[in-house]
Amino acid sequence: MSAPPNSLQNTGYPHRHLLGTEGLSAGEITFLLDLADTYVDLNRQEDKKKSLLSGRTVINLFFESSTRTRTSFELAGKRLSADVISMSVAWSSIKKGETLIDTAMTLNAMHPDVLVVRHPESGAVKLLSEKVNCAVINAGDGSHEHPTQALLDALTIRRRRGGLEGLTVAICGDILHSRVARSNIHLLTTLGARIRVIAPPTLLPSQIERLGVESYFDMREGLRDCDIVMMLRLQTERMQGSYVPSIREYFRFFGLDRDKLRLAKPDALIMHPGPMNRGVEIDSELADDIDRSVIREQVEMGVAVRMACLDTLNRGRRFHEAETQP
Amino acid sequence: MKPVSAALKAHEQVAYVNARLLDPATGLDTPGVLMTDGAVIADLGPQLFADGVPEKMTVVDCGGHCLAPGLVDIRVQLREPGDEHKETIESGSRAAAAGGVTTMVSLPNTDPVIDDVAGVEFIARRAREVKLVKIYSYASVTRRVEGTQLTEVGLLSEYGAVAFTDGLKAVADANVMRRALSYARAFDQVIVQHPEEPALAHGSMNAGELATRLGLRGIPAAAEVIMIERDLRLVELTGGRYHAAHVSTAAALERIREGKARGLKITCDTAPHYFTLNENAVGDYRTFAKVSPPLRSEADRQAVADAVTDGTIDAIASDHSPHDQDSKRLPFDLADCGIVGLESLLPLSLELVHKGSTTLLDLLASLTCRPAGILGLPGGCLEEGAAADLVLFDPERPGRIVPETFRSKSKNSPFDDHPIQGKVLRTVVDGRTIFDADA
Numbered sequence: 001m002s003a004p005p006n007s008l009q010n011t012g013y014p015h016r017h018l019l020g021t022e023g024l025s026a027g028e029i030t031f032l033l034d035l036a037d038t039y040v041d042l043n044r045q046e047d048k049k050k051s052l053l054s055g056r057t058v059i060n061l062f063f064e065s066s067t068r069t070r071t072s073f074e075l076a077g078k079r080l081s082a083d084v085i086s087m088s089v090a091w092s093s094i095k096k097g098e099t100l101i102d103t104a105m106t107l108n109a110m111h112p113d114v115l116v117v118r119h120p121e122s123g124a125v126k127l128l129s130e131k132v133n134c135a136v137i138n139a140g141d142g143s144h145e146h147p148t149q150a151l152l153d154a155l156t157i158r159r160r161r162g163g164l165e166g167l168t169v170a171i172c173g174d175i176l177h178s179r180v181a182r183s184n185i186h187l188l189t190t191l192g193a194r195i196r197v198i199a200p201p202t203l204l205p206s207q208i209e210r211l212g213v214e215s216y217f218d219m220r221e222g223l224r225d226c227d228i229v230m231m232l233r234l235q236t237e238r239m240q241g242s243y244v245p246s247i248r249e250y251f252r253f254f255g256l257d258r259d260k261l262r263l264a265k266p267d268a269l270i271m272h273p274g275p276m277n278r279g280v281e282i283d284s285e286l287a288d289d290i291d292r293s294v295i296r297e298q299v300e301m302g303v304a305v306r307m308a309c310l311d312t313l314n315r316g317r318r319f320h321e322a323e324t325q326p
Numbered sequence: 327m328k329p330v331s332a333a334l335k336a337h338e339q340v341a342y343v344n345a346r347l348l349d350p351a352t353g354l355d356t357p358g359v360l361m362t363d364g365a366v367i368a369d370l371g372p373q374l375f376a377d378g379v380p381e382k383m384t385v386v387d388c389g390g391h392c393l394a395p396g397l398v399d400i401r402v403q404l405r406e407p408g409d410e411h412k413e414t415i416e417s418g419s420r421a422a423a424a425g426g427v428t429t430m431v432s433l434p435n436t437d438p439v440i441d442d443v444a445g446v447e448f449i450a451r452r453a454r455e456v457k458l459v460k461i462y463s464y465a466s467v468t469r470r471v472e473g474t475q476l477t478e479v480g481l482l483s484e485y486g487a488v489a490f491t492d493g494l495k496a497v498a499d500a501n502v503m504r505r506a507l508s509y510a511r512a513f514d515q516v517i518v519q520h521p522e523e524p525a526l527a528h529g530s531m532n533a534g535e536l537a538t539r540l541g542l543r544g545i546p547a548a549a550e551v552i553m554i555e556r557d558l559r560l561v562e563l564t565g566g567r568y569h570a571a572h573v574s575t576a577a578a579l580e581r582i583r584e585g586k587a588r589g590l591k592i593t594c595d596t597a598p599h600y601f602t603l604n605e606n607a608v609g610d611y612r613t614f615a616k617v618s619p620p621l622r623s624e625a626d627r628q629a630v631a632d633a634v635t636d637g638t639i640d641a642i643a644s645d646h647s648p649h650d651q652d653s654k655r656l657p658f659d660l661a662d663c664g665i666v667g668l669e670s671l672l673p674l675s676l677e678l679v680h681k682g683s684t685t686l687l688d689l690l691a692s693l694t695c696r697p698a699g700i701l702g703l704p705g706g707c708l709e710e711g712a713a714a715d716l717v718l719f720d721p722e723r724p725g726r727i728v729p730e731t732f733r734s735k736s737k738n739s740p741f742d743d744h745p746i747q748g749k750v751l752r753t754v755v756d757g758r759t760i761f762d763a764d765a
Contacts, residue, residue: 099656100656121659122542122657122658122659126611143541144540144541144542182538205537205544206538211535211538
């Protein structure tokens with residue numbers, strides 16, 4: 001392989017898409033986080049615009065309702081000067097008519113450069129990525145992965161703690177249905193953190209320990225001496241049957257309150273991917289405690305991380321194209 | 327090899343010379359000659375025509391390859407009536423012929439469901455018109471496979487239904503199963519179960535580490551063994567005849583082994599994918615490997631292979647489930663279950679022989695006389711006076727599975743490019759050659 005032209009330098013992230021964090025190397029993750037750090041600074045300036053993606057088209061394709069993730073991607077694209085279009089599609093109507101692959105082919109014919117896709121079915125984003133020529137970012141597929149959420153969580157922790165190596169992170173709640181939990185488990189373990197998952201047994205997936213985590217049914221025990229407490233949303237919309245008997249019982253044993261938090265390290269940070277169910281998985285007062293909760297910081301990091309991902313995949317795309325020229 | 331004219335003259339006599347005659351029903355394994363007279367086997371043996379084949383008799387040189395009873399496949403879906411874009415009785419018959427299958431039994435999960443006499447007669451009439459392989463049909467245990475009201479078991483039996491099953495659905499209600507087993511005794515009929523507790527089967531793959539990584543809902547092995555355990559109790563209670571289809575787990579096989587030892591009238595089958603593949607085949611969301619019950623752990627796969635060897639599994643059926651691209655090119659959870667299997671049945675099964683885990687005769691028994699015996703079908707043996715339903719195959723010839731070349735309308739096989747050893751050379755039904763690999 002000949003050396004690429006200067007303007008089209010290969011990035012530290014050699015993949016065409018970002019479909020998940022499973023299998024990413026520490027180097028690749030660090031590359032994205034370092035780049036995101038620069039965008040945090042940019043986003044805090046008065047002029048937040050860069051022209052890196054000028055003339056590029058980014059399509060946000062959301063088959064599942066989302067406000068924050070979609071807005072975050074839209075803003076990220078616009079700050080890099082891309083033409084951004086967001087499409088919200090009710091999956092229930094799609095199911096009956098046009099197939100996912102038809103949708104992919106149709107959009108592909110419009111020559112987008114990056115497709116950002118959220119879908120309620122695990123594996124759907126990968127399936128779509130196989131049918132298009134552009135780069136694809138998984139913005140959440142079923143219970144599988146949500147890689148940009150894990151990246152923004154890692155960036156938030158890294159900026160507060162300097163690094164991930166050796167930290168103990170407790171992920172609490174509906175692990176079974178959570179793509180955020182899976183993406184974080186893969187990414188944070190790769191960066192050297194120790195992960196505990198805390199949930200009632202009905203909300204822990206089969207053989208979760210094989211992903212390199214310790215599991216706890218007792219929240220107090222699980223929180224003991226941990227550095228980071230990551231709460232998950234109780235995904236009531238995905239509930240089928242009786243995973244937990246009642247909300248009040250759930251909050252009593254698995255909700256985060258000051259009493260349980262006391263067992264974690266005194267400076268332990270509280271995180272939540274949002275949107276929160278106050279009084280279900282997290283005490284309202286704790287969520288707003290600016291000394292402990294970094295929930296709003298996570299939202300800020302989200303835009304920076306998504307800018308880094310769009311920038312990187314766009315460069316990678318130009319590099320791959322340049323490489324295939326005769 | 328000299329081709330036989332397609333239209334067989336009445337009482338045309340054919341001598342299949344230079345054959346390795348294999349009859350699993352009698353244990354025969356000898357070089358020799360088999361002679362057919364019209365639609366039946368007239369004679370066979372090592373000494374037949376030792377002094378030369380009589381003139382005017384058509385001669386087929388088998389080249390030393392194996393001549394065995396045609397395969398009897400007791401679990402296929404032909405999709406007619408209702409889903410003719412996936413398969414028809416004709417395309418399915420051609421696939422069967424190419425796979426060495428001379429008798430097959432079709433599941434009732436068509437549209438409409440085969441739950442009345444007209445449905446059974448329709449299948450029989452279409453089979454007569456297509457006139458390739460022999461097709462028998464199951465009728466459903468319950469009307470519209472809804473799991474509540476029994477079908478007319480007696481009348482359906484009179485009109486040719488060979489057994490009763492709700493196909494891809496378990497008979498979930500214990501009392502309905504109890505009555506079905508009990509009532510079918512009056513007509514000496516078998517109830518064939520899809521052994522899976524539906525309440526535990528809200529998922530799309532085997533429960534375990536891989537399902538957790540892929541974010542897919544898993545079906546635990548317990549879903550199978552719970553249903554088998556329940557059904558064996560009901561067999562004890564009723565004295566009914568019971569057959570468990572496509573058994574996939576070590577635990578269920580252990581229960582079946584014990585049940586047989588206790589003297590219960592039970593049998594079971596499996597499909598080649600359950601002893602060839604494990605759950606890893608669905609990694610990367612490969613929907614072509616999505617089946618029901620799901621592919622299981624490596625330990626389960628091994629247990630299924632062992633159970634074929636020790637005879638706990640009576641029969642191997644293809645579980646032929648044709649699907650078009652649109653049914654499979656979907657997010658994993660939404661894709662249909664099933665593998666198109668008629669044309670890979672024999673070569674995939676032969677792997678068990680090549681690996682040394684079973685003998686050629688034992689394997690053939692599970693593909694011919696034993697499945698025929700379970701449902702009381704004629705065929706499955708080389709016997710004077712029996713129908714001349716034969717398969718000629720080379721068990722050694724290496725190759726690869728190429729789904730694009732399948733005769734089936736559907737190509738949904740996870741075995742694309744899978745290396746195999748063994749090839750069907752010729753298939754004969756009622757003395758007529760209906761498939762010739764060299765033609």
